Amino acid sequence: MELILAIGIGVLTTCGVWLLLRPRTFQVIVGLSLLSYAVNLFIFGMGRLRINAAPVVNGGTVDPLSYTDPVPQALVLTAIVIGFAMTALFLVVMLAVRGFTGTDHVDGKER
Amino acid sequence: MMMLQDHLIILPILLPLATGAFLLFVDDRHRPLKAGISFASTLALLVVAALLVHRAGLVGPVDGELTATYPLGNWPVPFGIVLVGDRLAALMVLLTAVLGMCTLVFAIARWHAVAPSFHSLLHFLLMGLCGAFLTGDLFNLFVFFEVLLAASYGLLLHGSGSARARAGLHYIAVNLATSSLFLIGAALIYGTTGTLNMADIAAKITNVPEADRGLLEAGAAILGVAFLTKSAMWPLGFWLTGAYAAASAPVAAVFAIMTKVGVYALLRLSLLFFGDAAGVSAGFGQLVLLYGGMGTIAYGAVSALAAQTTARLSGSLVLVSSGTLLAAIGLGNEGVVGGALFYLISSTLAISAMFLLVELVERVRMEGADILAVTMEAYGDDEEDEAVQEIGTVIPGAMAVLGISFAVCALVLSGLPPLSGFLAKFAMISPMLNPEGLATQNVVSPQAWWLASLLIISGFAALVALVRTGINTFWATLEEAPADVQVIEIVPVVTLLALCIVMAVMAGPILGYMDAAAQALYTPAGYINDVLGAPLAGSVAAP
Numbered sequence: 306m307e308l309i310l311a312i313g314i315g316v317l318t319t320c321g322v323w324l325l326l327r328p329r330t331f332q333v334i335v336g337l338s339l340l341s342y343a344v345n346l347f348i349f350g351m352g353r354l355r356i357n358a359a360p361v362v363n364g365g366t367v368d369p370l371s372y373t374d375p376v377p378q379a380l381v382l383t384a385i386v387i388g389f390a391m392t393a394l395f396l397v398v399m400l401a402v403r404g405f406t407g408t409d410h411v412d413g414k415e416r
Numbered sequence: 417m418m419m420l421q422d423h424l425i426i427l428p429i430l431l432p433l434a435t436g437a438f439l440l441f442v443d444d445r446h447r448p449l450k451a452g453i454s455f456a457s458t459l460a461l462l463v464v465a466a467l468l469v470h471r472a473g474l475v476g477p478v479d480g481e482l483t484a485t486y487p488l489g490n491w492p493v494p495f496g497i498v499l500v501g502d503r504l505a506a507l508m509v510l511l512t513a514v515l516g517m518c519t520l521v522f523a524i525a526r527w528h529a530v531a532p533s534f535h536s537l538l539h540f541l542l543m544g545l546c547g548a549f550l551t552g553d554l555f556n557l558f559v560f561f562e563v564l565l566a567a568s569y570g571l572l573l574h575g576s577g578s579a580r581a582r583a584g585l586h587y588i589a590v591n592l593a594t595s596s597l598f599l600i601g602a603a604l605i606y607g608t609t610g611t612l613n614m615a616d617i618a619a620k621i622t623n624v625p626e627a628d629r630g631l632l633e634a635g636a637a638i639l640g641v642a643f644l645t646k647s648a649m650w651p652l653g654f655w656l657t658g659a660y661a662a663a664s665a666p667v668a669a670v671f672a673i674m675t676k677v678g679v680y681a682l683l684r685l686s687l688l689f690f691g692d693a694a695g696v697s698a699g700f701g702q703l704v705l706l707y708g709g710m711g712t713i714a715y716g717a718v719s720a721l722a723a724q725t726t727a728r729l730s731g732s733l734v735l736v737s738s739g740t741l742l743a744a745i746g747l748g749n750e751g752v753v754g755g756a757l758f759y760l761i762s763s764t765l766a767i768s769a770m771f772l773l774v775e776l777v778e779r780v781r782m783e784g785a786d787i788l789a790v791t792m793e794a795y796g797d798d799e800e801d802e803a804v805q806e807i808g809t810v811i812p813g814a815m816a817v818l819g820i821s822f823a824v825c826a827l828v829l830s831g832l833p834p835l836s837g838f839l840a841k842f843a844m845i846s847p848m849l850n851p852e853g854l855a856t857q858n859v860v861s862p863q864a865w866w867l868a869s870l871l872i873i874s875g876f877a878a879l880v881a882l883v884r885t886g887i888n889t890f891w892a893t894l895e896e897a898p899a900d901v902q903v904i905e906i907v908p909v910v911t912l913l914a915l916c917i918v919m920a921v922m923a924g925p926i927l928g929y930m931d932a933a934a935q936a937l938y939t940p941a942g943y944i945n946d947v948l949g950a951p952l953a954g955s956v957a958a959p
Binding site: 353377 | 581
C-alpha cells in the first residue's frame, strides 16, 4: 500500500509540475489541481498509513495504537476546501484574461 | 474592562472579519456609509493594535510572563490553536493597521468607487495579515496565509483591465504553487514531530530521532522555500515587480507589507526551530538566508537602476528591502536583527508612501518623465527647445507638497541622514562590524563586510534612481495645469512619512523596543514556556 501511495503521489506531482510549466492557462489550472491532489495525499500519508483503524476516539482510557491519527485527516479536509476555492478563483481570472486578451496563452499574447 | 483586556488579542482578527462580512451586505448605493463603517473599524483596529504594542512593551524581558497567549476555544495548548501576542507580533499588527488606515483613506478619494467589494476585500486582507502575525500554530498560519492571499488576488484585480488581469494570473499561479510547498513542508514537520504548535515543535525538535532528522530538515527547507517565495528572495521573486506595478496605488501600498509576512514567518520560525538550543540542527538554513538576501539586494539595486517606470522602481525597492531583512536575519546576530526590525518598519512605511505618491505624481507630470535618459534620446527628445519657453510658471501648491514628500521618501529609502532610513542602516551596520559589542576587540566576518558594503551600495543605487525620477518629474516644465489632487489623498502620504520622521526623533525608545523584541526572539525558551504553559480561561491558578 505504501508503494502504491508513493507512486500515486509521484505520478500526480510529475504531471502537475509538467502541466504547470506549459504555456496554456488551461494546462496550468489542471496542473495546479493535480499538484494539490498530490499534496493532499502526501499530508494524509504523513499521518502514517493504517488499515481498519478509526480516527475518532471513544471516551475513557484508550490504546492509541488501535486508532489512526485524526489530525492529518482534518488538515487534508481544510486543504481540499481551500484548494477548491482557490482553483475556482483562478478559473475566473483565467476566463477574464481570455476575455481581455483573446488568447489562452499565460502571457496574454502568442509569442 | 478586565474582560476586554483578556480578549484584546483576538480583536485584530475578529474586527476586520466582522466588518468585511457585514460590508458585503451593504449596497454600493450607500457608499459614504460603507466608507464610514470601514473607516471606524480600521480606526478601532489601530487602537487595538496600539494597545497590544503597549501591553507587549510593558512586560520586561526578565520578569515573569513574556507573551500574551490566547487559547482559542479554551483548548489546552498543544492540542488547540493558540494566539500569541509578543513584541514582534504586536508590532507587525500595528504596522498592518497603520498601512490599512492610510490605504483606506487614500482609496476613499476615488479608488473605492471602482468596484463594490473594495472595502470587504481590504478588511479580509487585514484579517489575514493580523492572523498570520498572531497565530502560534503552523497550520493556522497556512490558513491565514490563504485568507490574505485570497483577498490579495481580489485586490490586485481591483480596477480591472488587461494588464491587471494578466499580472493577476501570474501572481495567483505562483502563489498557488507556493501554497502546495507550504503544505508539504508543514506535513513533513508534523510527520516528524507529531505536533503543529510552533512552540511545541520547537520543544520537540531536539527529540527527533536521528533517522528522521533528514526528513525534518527537508520539511523545514520546503517550508522555507515557500516563505522565501512570498518574501521575494532572488531568484524566487520575479513575480513581484510585475504584480506590484500592475496593482492600483492603494492596493500596492498595502501590498508593501505582504512580503514582510514571509520575512516575519522566517524570522520567527528559523529562530524558534533552529536556534542555539536545537542541537544538531542549530542554524539550519542560515547561510541560504544570508547569501539569498545579499543576492536579492544586488538584484533589487540593479533593477531599481534599470527601472523604466516609477511603479517598477518602487517594486525594485521592495526587493531591496526584502533582501536586506533576509540577509540581516541570515547573519544571525541579535543586534543586527534589532536594527533590521527598525528597518522593516521604516522601509515598509516609506515604500507604502512611495506607491501612493507614484499615482499622484503620475497624474501631474509630463509624458515620458520616467523613461531613462538614454531611451529618451533614442526616441529623439529635444530638450533645448522646451527649456526656454515656460520660465515663470508658478509651482502649484500640490506639486510642492508632492515634491517635498518625494524628497523625504527618497531620503528614507536610500538611507541618508537625518531620517529613519539612515538610523535603521546604522543600527544594522554597527552591530555587524562590532558583533561582540563596542567594548571588546571584534573580529568581523567577511560576510558582514560584504553585507555592510552591499547595504551602502544599494542605498546609493536607490538614491540615483530616485533622484533621476525626481528631477525628471519635479524639475520638468509643466505643460498644462496640474491635475487635481485631493486633500485626503495627500494626508495618508504625509502621515506615513511623518511616522518615519517620528521614528527618527523617537529612535531611542523605539530601538529599545526592537532590541527587546530581537532578544526575545533569540531566547526562544521564554516563548516556548509561555505558550506551552498558557493558562486556560476559567481555570483556577494553583495555590
